[in-house]
Amino acid sequence: MDKALFEYLLRLGDDSLVLAQRLCEWSSRAPTLEVDLSLSNLGLDLVGQAQLLLGYAGEVEGQGRDEDRLAYHRDAEEYRNCLLVEQPNGDFAQTMARHFLFSIYRELLLDELVGSSDTRLAEIAAKAVKETRYHAELASDWVIRLGDGTEESHRRMQDGLDWFWRFVDEMFAVDEVERVLIERGIAVDPAVTREAFDARVTQVVKSATLEVKPSTWPQTGGRQGNHTEHLSTMLAEMQVLPRRYPEATW
Amino acid sequence: MSSDWPLWEVFVRARGGLDHRHVGSVHAPDAGIAIRHARDTYTRREEGVSLWVVRSNEITASDPSEAEEMFEPAASKIYRHPTFYDLPDEVKHM
Numbered sequence: 001m002d003k004a005l006f007e008y009l010l011r012l013g014d015d016s017l018v019l020a021q022r023l024c025e026w027s028s029r030a031p032t033l034e035v036d037l038s039l040s041n042l043g044l045d046l047v048g049q050a051q052l053l054l055g056y057a058g059e060v061e062g063q064g065r066d067e068d069r070l071a072y073h074r075d076a077e078e079y080r081n082c083l084l085v086e087q088p089n090g091d092f093a094q095t096m097a098r099h100f101l102f103s104i105y106r107e108l109l110l111d112e113l114v115g116s117s118d119t120r121l122a123e124i125a126a127k128a129v130k131e132t133r134y135h136a137e138l139a140s141d142w143v144i145r146l147g148d149g150t151e152e153s154h155r156r157m158q159d160g161l162d163w164f165w166r167f168v169d170e171m172f173a174v175d176e177v178e179r180v181l182i183e184r185g186i187a188v189d190p191a192v193t194r195e196a197f198d199a200r201v202t203q204v205v206k207s208a209t210l211e212v213k214p215s216t217w218p219q220t221g222g223r224q225g226n227h228t229e230h231l232s233t234m235l236a237e238m239q240v241l242p243r244r245y246p247e248a249t250w
Numbered sequence: 251m252s253s254d255w256p257l258w259e260v261f262v263r264a265r266g267g268l269d270h271r272h273v274g275s276v277h278a279p280d281a282g283i284a285i286r287h288a289r290d291t292y293t294r295r296e297e298g299v300s301l302w303v304v305r306s307n308e309i310t311a312s313d314p315s316e317a318e319e320m321f322e323p324a325a326s327k328i329y330r331h332p333t334f335y336d337l338p339d340e341v342k343h344m
Contacts, residue, residue: 034287041290
């Protein structure tokens with residue numbers, strides 16, 4: 001088994017899956033019907049990406065685990081998502097701050113992965129990048145609308161960015177697993193995209209009359225399975241049905 | 251809250267060459283987000299290739315109480331229908 005590739009696919013797939021679950025928590029709770037639909041749509045795009053990535057991960061592993069098995073029968077410490085996506089939704093501005101930072105990171109990453117030497121991964125990236133570009137545009141619109149909105153929306157949007165900024169560095173960190181894959185032309189060196197990320201974020205944040213305040217206490221560990229306490233609570237809810245009734249179908 | 255946001259009328263072009271047709275309305279705080287809401291509400295199942303939104307209060311409507319004088323006079327003007335003209339065979343698209 002190509003262990004590094006398996007790990008990398010889990011990282012990509014788990015980012016999608018965990019964020020999808022968070023977004024779908026807004027169902028029936030969003031401020032308006034339109035926003036409810038919008039957030040669920042974003043979530044469903046990510047579920048689709050997770051299916052492809054985790055399905056491929058299961059094939060690479062070769063132990064007979066499909067995407068559902070990987071999604072529902074791994075505990076938090078086996079998840080490889082970054083810490084940003086597992087953080088609770090907070091208010092709508094916080095959810096948008098999280099989605100804004102993640103989608104821009106992810107769009108730039110997928111743009112590069114389209115050229116991966118792993119053709120299957122390149123194909124998945126080509127499909128996902130269009131959806132993700134839309135996510136980044138939508139989230140940017142909201143950051144601007146809320147930042148350059150009322151006094152209250154401005155304050156909440158700035159709070160959201162301030163809170164989530166501590167999870168940004170982790171998305172661009174490279175460990176031994178990724179280094180090997182970067183050398184093989186399979187993975188992307190996120191450092192390549194960091195400059196573009198900072199430029200895009202700064203441009204939107206400026207037109208939103210907000211500011212980026214560098215975090216003094218960056219958080220990492222998700223890629224190695226060291227998660228915040230929020231992930232296991234989220235997974236408990238997400239996994240309860242297939243774990244309680246392993247034969248259930250729907 | 252949606253009641254704080256203006257209403258926008260949504261028009262969808264189903265495919266190239268067809269007109270934009272009115273499909274419904276959405277609430278949104280600005281035009282850009284109205285387009286996004288229209289996309290997510292009305293084109294999730296490949297219903298369109300182009301969207302228009304327009305502020306509902308920018309539309310001037312005819313007064314329903316004037317419907318009688320507005321529309322009924324047309325009823326007796328049957329000669330306005332082009333069915334009485336003999337068309338030359340060469341004219342294809344009428």
